[in-house]
Amino acid sequence: MKYYITTPIYYVNDSPHIGHAYTTIAADVLARWRRLCGHEVFFLTGTDEHGAKICQAAEKATKSPKEFCDIICGQFQAAWKALNITNDYFVRTTDEYHIVAVQKVMQKLFENGAISKGKYEGLYCVHCEKFLAGGDLVDGCCPDHKQKPTPHSEENYFFKLPMYQEKLLAILSDENHPQHIRILPKERRNEILGKLKLGLEDISISRANLPWGVPLPFDKTQTAYVWVDALINYISAIGYGEESPKFKKLWPADAHLMAKDILWFHAIIWPAMLMAAELPLPKKVFAHGFFTINGDKMSKTLGNVISPAQMVEKYGVDGARYLMLSLFPFGSDGNISWEGLNEKFNTDLANNLGNLVSRTLTMIEKYFGGKIPKPTTPFCALNPHKTIIIEDFNNYLDNLQFHLAFDAIQRHINNANQYIETSAPWKMAKENNPELATVLWNLISMIKTSAICLLPVMPQTCNKIWQMVGETHDIEKESNAFFTQGILASPVPGTEIKKANPLFPRILAAQ
């Protein structure tokens, strides 16, 4: 089964921040999890490099647009590497194959009668790279960037969006429609449908005086509007064209991920463009919320950003990945603070997971000379819990409810810690109770389940735990058997455990 997942392609007007990392890590966790479930995954991310905003940023940095794009694009690539992102491809809109694909799509739209020429007059927010209607403004400013949009008037080509209104309504609202696109979360789908019902207008899809873009094939004096150019990345990167086996295999996308700010482009404009180009439509579009700082969207324009490197420095790669996805529901906005991050790190990672591993291994060392003991009862006392957790976990991830998925595992870990308290192995050891072996064997079994479930979000840590509990075979193989057949190999008595430094040293309040 194939699974094609995408992130937005990020503007290269400035360095990556944790807002970008949020979407990318989420896509990475889903990609890793689907791979473990045996799917053939293609995970795409990249950079959006044309348009007025990039041109202005390059000018400010006294670089040519391409030089500037190369620098910032390199920063995005380095950030994803540092965060252990496993994208299968990285698309850049300045790549030649992409430019060719944009021209091919534009030509197709033109020939299919979806494009006409006209005059555009309106207010343009260069930071959003979009026209804003009067009703969108707050105190005369763009609500996201808090800056005044500029008046804009020129001859452009227009995409006849209203032609697709009825079909879009049917596709988005009817779950049984053969081309149905699932927009999640539901509330955002309702917002989109509400706006769609109000009616659509032709949209300007070219620029007359912006050379930093893809020239239209039918009028080389104009370049493609940066959003039209950008959306096409989802098909250009997989070899758009009937002759391409890769394209045939992968398209349509199974999931487009993004924040709510750009849902309209993905839920309305992109599907309409695909219809005009006679291509199948994506299956799922998920819009998550914003990371906010004191209630404002974190953005380069507002200058209130936290960089992925800052998070990694403080919490490690896995800590940063885990915290970003577990702090609040993926669909909602969430206010970020260092205090909140520290607290979650200490509670979930240092105290719960870290302690369970460290206590269990210490006891095995102390009571059984560092070897996993043979249980007297041949089954895990906590087995029923285990199966419920796996089912919940898979369902939650399937619906992109990361925080619930991780909460389920944290509960499992917490049960294990409680089990230590209630069974009191130190007493059992004093009393020479043979059940001590069963308790410790059970704990190793629970640690193994936790490591497997957390593998997509904390790959390095889970590999390390795997080695600590003495496993020598590949965790990914066992994880695959676990996710596809529900099989988790039991700990083998006699296996030597390997104690190591604490997985997650506690963060002190002042740090």
Ligand code: MSP
């Ligand atoms: N280039 C367009 C996207 C084109 S996709 C065909 C763009 N780029 S962007 O650099 O502004 O990135 C927007 C995306 O970055 C959001 O949709 C979201 O995925 C992520 N985020 C940027 N800031 C964010 C927050 N403050 N919080 C959460 N996600 C954020 O729009």
